[in-house]
Amino acid sequence: PRVIFSGIQPTGIPHLGNYFGALANWVKLQRDASPKDELLFSVVGWHALTLPQDPRALLAARTTMMALILAVGIDPKRSTIFHQDQVQNHTELAWILSCLTPIGKLKRMTTWKTRLAVSRNANDESEVDDSLLNTGLFTYPVLQAADILAYGATHVPVGEDQQQHLELTRDIADIFNRTYPKPAPLLTLPQLMLTPSKRILSLKDPSVKMSKSAIDANSRIELxxxxxxxxxxxxxxxxxxxxxxxxxxxxxxxxxxxxxxxxxxxxxxxxxxxxxxxxxxxxxxxxxxxxxxxxxxxxxxxxxxRLRAETPFLLRVAEEGAARARERSDVMIREVRRRVGLA
Ligand code: TYM
Structure with missing residues (x-):
């Protein structure tokens, strides 16, 4: 049986790229999965904090994203839908994994290199305005690896922009397994599952992908x-x-x-x-x-x-999802702690 895991950031209404690159594909996977397959979908609030967020807007965006995931057809009885930030196991595992991740690997991440490039002084390349570069932005892919590895995910459906993060996840799992091999390798190396529409482009500048952060709103369509x-x-x-x-x-x-x-x-x-x-x-x-x-x-x-007004229902779905995700990842975290020497 497969364990399918994916995540999406609660940063505004998802656009056409997120919809076809992720959400609609999750629904298809849910429809076509065998009864033994497990599906987990996470709203990754901690990842959103890597960029400046207005607290009230973030709180609202988390709920909006949960409602949208349900609205597109993810069934909370079949799939576990939860807020990443309600399951502490992710941050604990992220810390342990970050202590095994060479910084050189993180420096090679395209997302990091892009951030670094925009923070460089245009006149003096050696000067970086690091007020825009927090540590979370740098270690972000390790948290993503923890999201995936905490559940022993075998398959991760994502768009093309996440491919490199998935390769790093496999690298990190492999380092952990080689460092703590006994009695048998613990972490599952997940497979990349590229979405059929893996890269939807900007409607205004088709040399770049459609993105939430593009200034020109005409470049995207929101759900x-x-x-x-x-x-x-x-x-x-x-x-x-x-x-x-x-x-x-x-x-x-x-x-x-x-x-x-x-x-x-x-x-x-x-x-x-x-x-x-x-x-x-x-x-x-x-x-x-x-x-x-x-x-x-x-x-x-x-x-x-219809759903956005159903606050008690949304809260209940989030609570039940988090409880299931916690229970599910507790087993892995306990074994990770034991292996590294933390009782
Ligand atoms: P995020 O929130 O930026 O994007 C969510 C999903 O949408 C896909 N996507 C696209 N697909 C096609 N065309 C586009 N223009 C386009 N833009 C975005 C992304 O590939 C992604 O599948 N780091 C992740 C969230 C994450 C995650 C995880 C994903 C955190 N932990 C664990 C999988 C597994 C992110 O920022 O996605």
């Missing part, structure tokens, strides 16, 4: 956006002036991104979708993408509107 907003953002998406529609991510990233989105909405192969549009123009493609996104988001949006 709760109205049909009008969806239509206008898709209509305004950057494409190219080549005639006809073809799927060619290198030469036609914007056009190909729209095809990827359409294929994700209709759950088809992107080549099949592309073939259907071969003789059509961007106008026709955009109209159909907008309709398809609206059709995909309509149900979750309505369900979210």
């Amino acid at each position: 709760t956006d109205t049909a009008t907003v969806i239509r206008s953002r898709i209509r305004g998406a950057t494409t190219d002036s080549i005639r006809g529609i073809t799927y060619d991510p290198a030469a036609r990233p914007g056009t190909s991104n729209l095809l990827t989105i359409l294929a994700a909405c209709t759950d088809e192969d992107v080549a099949v979708v592309a073939a259907r549009y071969a003789g059509k123009d961007h106008g026709a493609l955009k109209a159909d993408v907008a309709d398809a996104v609206e059709a995909a988001f309509k149900g979750p949006r309505a369900e979210f509107e």
